[in-house]
Amino acid sequence: MKNVLSEKITTVYFYGTCLVDVFYPQAGVCAVELLQREGINVIYPQDQTCCGQPAWNSGYRNEALTVARTQLALFPKPIPIIVPSASCAGMMRVHYTEMFRDEPDASGAHDVAGRIFELTEFLVDVLGITLTDLGDPIKVAVHASCSAQREMGCATKMTKLLQQLCHVEVIEPENNAECCGFGGTFAVRQPEISSAMALEKVQTVLATGAHCVVSQDCGCLMNIGGAMEKQKQVMPHQHIAAFLWERTKG
């Protein structure tokens, strides 16, 4: 397979994910702004829906496959596909190959998988982006999602980007590697355990004394943010793309 990065990147696909689509669209818009400011032409296939992960992780493989197959058709050009979520990017990069292993479109899935980039990973590793901080001094807690840490290995990319911002102090909460308890359908199937995990995560994030918490994954943010809100805590939560764009847009 031809390496997707062998030529200079001028155009990319943007895969927003369903969670961003409905709950955090601003994060998606900011991600596109960041890419465009680097001179990248962004294509957003309007027919995108969901990567299929919820059904895949629930054991409904046929249903997941049907949905994933719809996504495969969206990316005909041999260019990178940028995903503002380590979890969905992990699904498409790691699990699509496995899902489609015995399917007639296995090679298509393999091709798409090879072109998937999590947003911060793309900004750091491929574009080598340089950011100029235009905001006031601020302390930021980082929440590394499980997918970012263990599946995509891109948790450090978020920190690298934040460290470029001279007025931002990055703080890693204690026990940062521990899951926040979201886990997709886990949050509703085992809500008691999920809640206990979320509350503990909230405690460690609040203990940083940061002004806000950022993450590469909106699922975690929805969980941590929702738990904070329930406790009437005022720490805002933001997707990394929204945070970066607001700090640097001028």
Add this chain to the structure above:
Amino acid sequence: MAINFRKNAAKALKQDDIQINLKNVVSRLRDHRSAAFTDAALFEQLRLECKSIRERAVFRLPRLLEQLEGNLLRNGIQVHWAETTLQANQIVLDIMQRHQATFLVKGKSMVSEEMGINAFLASHGIECLESDLGEFIIQLANEKPAHIIVPAIHKNRKQIASLMHKYFPEMPYSEDIDILAAKARYFLRDKFCNAPVGMTGVNFMVAETGTLCLVENEGNGRMCTTVPPVHIAVTGIEKVIERLDDLPPLLSMLVRSATGQPITTYVNMISSPRREGEQDGPEEVHLVLLDNGRSNICGDMELQETLHCIRCGACINHCPVYRQIGGHAYDTVIPGPIGAILEPQKAGMDRYGELTQASTLCGACSEVCPVKIPIPKIINRLRWEAVRQDTCNVSGSCPARKPLEAVIWKIWSQVCSNPGLYRLLAQLVTRLRNCIPAAIWQGWTIARTPPKPARTTLHERLKAKGIDYE
């Protein structure tokens, strides 16, 4: 009957003392382990080696077991095969009765827990005494182990002190660990000397030499295997390895993953009963090899990785779910991530299927597994086996399918593979953001506010922005 994991977990979460004890010990175990693996590249190399050793062994399981049996017999170790725990218990009972023995001193063994040997022998008038300090405490408390390496992980010093004081009223109440341990040691020493039979588990069985390897830190295993005239070892059939050379890397990984030690205080290599002219050792050594559903797991390349497990407990220590609820909520012999994949395959999805939901798929377990068992991948597979309609590859799997859930996923699939319909519904959800009934979020809102859709979708915003789409 199916377990009720969710209910058990909710109960465990309300027990504050368990929570605190667990979290303290779990963090310590994590720290010890990570201090033992400072070189990431070396760790990866060693675990690849261990994975291939276990892969090779499980792949050739029937042949290796035959070879093992031949060599054990040649060494004078008597071999017994048990398909079920009942058979295994019966074999032990027969040996006990043949020796007219009414007392058994035990080293730590999870397979003996699986057999429920203590209760079984008690019903035949035979007393079993746990000699591993953690198991001893658990036995005093009349509980089940909450962890495979640290059975009393959920108990703190005060609780243990009260238990000891209750059991040994002549001893003044003390929370001093040295005093408590000394008391247990003194009490147990007498029992070791007078026990007609000692029972232990086995960590590895070496096929080419017919050797049983047992690691431990307290010396109680050494006592059980050398002092009583009869030693009965019980273990699962999957513990076999091919060669003696396979042992050093496995031991190194097992011990470091479990406790962070470079090696345990005692490494017992049992190769025969007492030989002529030898000063000590049992006159008889028996090995009971238990299947109890293990061979069901063989044959499927993905699922049989479950049998590669060397029982270090690292996945348990690193599991965020276990860390919240402890071991008892699983209602299994083996708790935690490995229990969640092993127990449903052994005893049936209809009974233990809910354990496959005891995971956020965070991947912490497979990250630390010394033999690289892809636990989240196997959980995902078992979740599929639980709801698929075509065939059942895991015992008791198909009954887990819930019709309503299946319909919901079918509808979801229809919507998400029909982009026009998806866009329409996504827009609709954003427009109705203030009218979503709170009930649909179910348990989510125990600790969180309901998620609120944005005013418009990303699809709309990027279209309005004039982003290219095709």
